[in-house]
Amino acid sequence: MFASGMAAVSTTLLHFLKQGDHVICSYPIYGGTYAMLSGWMARYGVTCDFVDFRDLDNIRGAVKPNTRMLYTEGYSTMFMDVFDLRGAIAIAKAHGLVSVIDNTCATPATLKPLDWGFDVVVHSLSKYLSGHSDLTGGVVVSSQDTIRKLTAIEIGVIGGALPPLLTPGSPRGVFARSDCG
Template sequence: MKARMQTMLTHFGEENIHGAVVPPIFLNSTFVHDSYEAFQEGEGYYYSRVANPTLDVLEKKLAALEQGEAAKAFASGMAALSAVLFHFLKQGDHAVCSTPAYGGTFGILGSYMHKFGISVDFVDFRDTDRVRAAIKPNTRLIVCESYSTFFMDVFDLAAIVAMAKEHGLHTVIDNTCASPANLRPLEWGFDVVVHSASKYLGGHSDVIAGAVISSEAIIDRIVQTEYGIFGGALGPFEAWLVTRGLKTFGLRMRQHADSAMQIARMLEANDQVAKVNFPFLPGHEQHALTRKQFDAPSGLLSFELRGGKAAAVRMINRLRYFKIGVSWGGFESLVYSPGMSGGHEQFAGTDYEPRLDPLIRISVGLEDPADLMDDLRSALEVPA
């Protein structure tokens, strides 16, 4: 009998060690063997930079959660993504990446990879014709996100996968924003899923971690090369923290989704708000596609104020429960605006650029939604 998600996360992949309800943490760096021959046979563990029993528990859960054959946990989401990119790309190769992209993704593909002779085109994946036009004879990889972290744009998953298969390209998708509670890209035909497990998977804002989920063949090749060579292994204690977070993942995601929907509707009705970037709202231009592809929202959304940057600054400074901070997916509610920081080269000259300063992104936490809505309403009030 196949267990449903929350039941699987509670029990799957855990060994019964001395009757412990919570799996122990194997903090040791090295493992010994009984004989010369036993070591040569390669059974069991030998060094935690390559494998560790505590990580095994987490990786089994992550693979099952994303409906993949295997998973590997990394020291951060960027460590996971970097390993995947370097695995598939070599000198002279080309990649196509969705835009807007997460800042770290844009950084490594937009400039860093150039030193290795790897080129990339950033394309609006909402227009599949533009994606097709960006594919070149040396294109090897398509990189995208389940939806963008500032504007919550979505794209036709099936169309992108079909295009990639037509041209013999591998596909990599960052599913951090949506989370596997709402989208499982491997079921749509993507080759590799990447996560920042620091966010919804961990859920407690107390761990930095990443993950890659794919076929056994791809994960095995990454483990044999990039995982061991780059040294981006996740520590056992951090793996234990993410596993602990997964115990309540399904419950947390339902609360995030319910609260985010209530808040999005409230913001949509407020005269100070020009636009709510939340495609789960019935009036959003991408609502039909969103409902087709996603089971539910996560807790991430953004909105744009009519008063420009000054209104955004005033509102952010008046919030009480939404704390100013980067990241998302934790128990606490956070607020951030791209106008607070630089490094937005990917938006220069695009339709997105004038939308940055008045844009406010919120990560809806697990506080009572009524209190969060009161906080937002109060902060939106125009001073007399």
């Protein structure tokens, strides 16, 4: 759990990517994610191609030898675009890419990305999961091994830890795979 949805997104990107890596990201995408991938990560030598995932050939055509990650949303922010998730995952798996999906708009009520084969799921809690924008937080859902590695260093170094008023032991602070995957 993180202090915000963007803390969850940023920590995930910084965990998996290094200088020289390339990302294929669906477009349109949440503005903060776009800014992170087009500006901030570029400052550290990570490149990104933003493509329309509604045509799987766009994804295939964007794969490069240094592509490390496929990043998308369950439904695109604002436009609610949908695409062939199974097809996108098949491309990611065929090329050994880490697949990350921001499931904020879809929520686990309508889409459970881990069941579809995604490696990492990100949620912003200030949207549909809290229902009234009365909660700021973010969640990363993945395998225990990935979460252990992600939180071993990055959460402390980047400073995106969840504030103390919503702790993992509180009723709204616990999200298991079956809840958010």
